[in-house]
Amino acid sequence: MYRLTPNLxxxxxxxxxxxxxxxxxxxxxxxxxxxxxxxxxxxxxxxFCGSNFGFxxxxxxxxxxxxxxxVRQNIALVYGGTTKGLMGVIADTVLDLGGxxxxxxxxxxxxxxxxxxxxxxxxxxPTMRERKxxxxxxxxxxxxxxxxxxxxxxLLEVATLTQLGEHSKACGVLNILGFYEPLKLLMDKxxxxxxxxxxxxxxxxxxxxxxxxxxxxxxWQAPTVDKxxxxxxx
Ligand code: AMP
Numbered sequence: 001m002y003r004l005t006p007n008l009x010x011x012x013x014x015x016x017x018x019x020x021x022x023x024x025x026x027x028x029x030x031x032x033x034x035x036x037x038x039x040x041x042x043x044x045x046x047x048f049c050g051s052n053f054g055f056x057x058x059x060x061x062x063x064x065x066x067x068x069x070x071v072r073q074n075i076a077l078v079y080g081g082t083t084k085g086l087m088g089v090i091a092d093t094v095l096d097l098g099g100x101x102x103x104x105x106x107x108x109x110x111x112x113x114x115x116x117x118x119x120x121x122x123x124x125x126p127t128m129r130e131r132k133x134x135x136x137x138x139x140x141x142x143x144x145x146x147x148x149x150x151x152x153x154x155l156l157e158v159a160t161l162t163q164l165g166e167h168s169k170a171c172g173v174l175n176i177l178g179f180y181e182p183l184k185l186l187m188d189k190x191x192x193x194x195x196x197x198x199x200x201x202x203x204x205x206x207x208x209x210x211x212x213x214x215x216x217x218x219x220w221q222a223p224t225v226d227k228x229x230x231x232x233x234x
Pocket of ligand 1: 047048049050051052079080081082084087105106109114146147148149150151152154
């Protein structure tokens with residue numbers, strides 16, 4: 001015998017279009033949460049990407065294509081605020097097409113003159129850590145283009161926060177020229193070896209087309225399991 005208490009509420013992490021119907025049952029049963037109206041309209045996107053260009057011109061093209069798709073879908077860009085590499089390419093594309101760009105740069109990089117002068121909004125933060133926190137706070141979702149350590153670190157940090165349930169913002173990679181295939185393999189290895197639950201695989205979404213990536217990010221739902229796996233039997 002169930003006592004059903006439908007409770008329509010907006011979650012603190014999701015925009016207005018996203019509602020959760022929570023259905024409470026008698027204490028001997030687990031609480032069930034049913035997600036409803038899951039189409040999530042992303043308004044601001046943080047993009048992590050190389051401060052270098054990469055050797056193939058296809059990486060620059062991917063940054064331009066993603067920038068154009070963000071503008072087409074009226075999504076503002078949040079990024080690291082510099083003119084360097086793919087970061088400069090995506091910012092220039094969005095600005096040239098009339099879109100909005102917020103750049104957040106560290107004081108050190110600002111002092112080195114690496115700041116993009118044309119941005120819609122800009123912020124200078126004391127440290128890289130604070131900069132990442134601000135980028136995350138200002139964004140509804142995250143995309144990584146190809147890049148190096150900086151990009152990997154930013155991408156994996158937002159995925160880690162999802163796993164820990166500290167936010168529920170979608171994150172994905174634009175998998176140009178199969179750049180992120182090794183990450184897929186590494187995730188599979190972590191699952192196979194008992195370091196990650198299979199339900200966590202979609203914490204990072206992989207697509208090679210910007211419109212397809214935005215579509216899956218918009219309909220993504222946070223994992224409903226926690227990250228802990230039982231210890232193996234002795
Ligand atoms: P990387 O992939 O190692 O080139 O690092 C790129 C990522 O780290 C970007 O998403 C930025 O947020 C950050 N980053 C690295 N270099 C810079 C820079 N010169 N100016 C601003 N952000 C940078």
